[in-house]
Amino acid sequence: MKNILAPSILSCDYMNMQRDFTECKENGVKWLHVDIMDGHFVPNLSFGYSLVKSMRPVTDLVLDVHLMIDTPIKYAENFCKAGADYLTIHVEADTPENIRKTLELIRSLGVKPGIVVKPKTPAEAIEEYLPMVDMVLVMTVEPGFGGQKFMADMMPKVKKLREMLDKVNPECHLEVDGGVDLVTVNECKANGANVFVAGSAYFGSSDKKAFTVEIEK
Ligand code: DX5
Numbered sequence: 001m002k003n004i005l006a007p008s009i010l011s012c013d014y015m016n017m018q019r020d021f022t023e024c025k026e027n028g029v030k031w032l033h034v035d036i037m038d039g040h041f042v043p044n045l046s047f048g049y050s051l052v053k054s055m056r057p058v059t060d061l062v063l064d065v066h067l068m069i070d071t072p073i074k075y076a077e078n079f080c081k082a083g084a085d086y087l088t089i090h091v092e093a094d095t096p097e098n099i100r101k102t103l104e105l106i107r108s109l110g111v112k113p114g115i116v117v118k119p120k121t122p123a124e125a126i127e128e129y130l131p132m133v134d135m136v137l138v139m140t141v142e143p144g145f146g147g148q149k150f151m152a153d154m155m156p157k158v159k160k161l162r163e164m165l166d167k168v169n170p171e172c173h174l175e176v177d178g179g180v181d182l183v184t185v186n187e188c189k190a191n192g193a194n195v196f197v198a199g200s201a202y203f204g205s206s207d208k209k210a211f212t213v214e215i216e217k
């Protein structure tokens with residue numbers, strides 16, 4: 001599958017967001033990763049759907065919106081209407097019945113649904129949702145903050161999920177998020193991931209164009 005870089009705007013310059021999005025595009029970036037945190041599901045706050053809504057008219061990049069919030073069923077519609085292209089929800093954030101309903105709701109609104117697992121959640125926890133999603137996201141840090149150390153021990157889970165997906169949903173993207181840089185990306189690629197979120201590594205890079213090419217090769 002094609003390799004895709006998704007810079008996390010958690011690490012961009014908040015007073016110059018539009019400039020940063022334009023620069024991303026000039027650097028060959030195709031996706032932006034938008035981290036939504038509610039202070040309950042994760043111990044941090046970030047953005048709401050009004051930011052996604054404001055981004056939509058100023059960038060044509062693919063908006064990959066990662067909901068780190070409890071009961072995403074309450075908010076999914078707003079994020080879809082705000083202009084998300086992909087909307088990923090955490091399996092730990094609600095009951096199985098509501099997770100299923102939320103994924104169906106997202107798809108019914110013309111947005112691509114995704115399911116996310118935290119580091120302690122096994123691959124099997126999302127097995128039933130694999131045929132329903134366009135992306136699976138494996139967290140390679142505990143969600144909540146940028147700039148944390150990559151957890152290499154998540155690689156067997158990435159490999160297992162790619163194998164599971166190949167049987168039931170081979171077109172599905174497999175994304176990794178947290179501590180991804182020019183070194184750790186290689187392990188992720190070797191284990192079958194193809195979408196790479198990078199916050200601090202991308203925005204801290206002195207040559208973002210070369211960074212993008214290297215991640216996507
Ligand atoms: C963490 C977020 C990540 C974060 C990644 O909870 O989901 O998307 O921005 O940041 P880096 O790449 O700095 O680890």
Ligand code: ZN
Nearest residue numbers: 035066177197
């Ligand atoms: Zn994220």
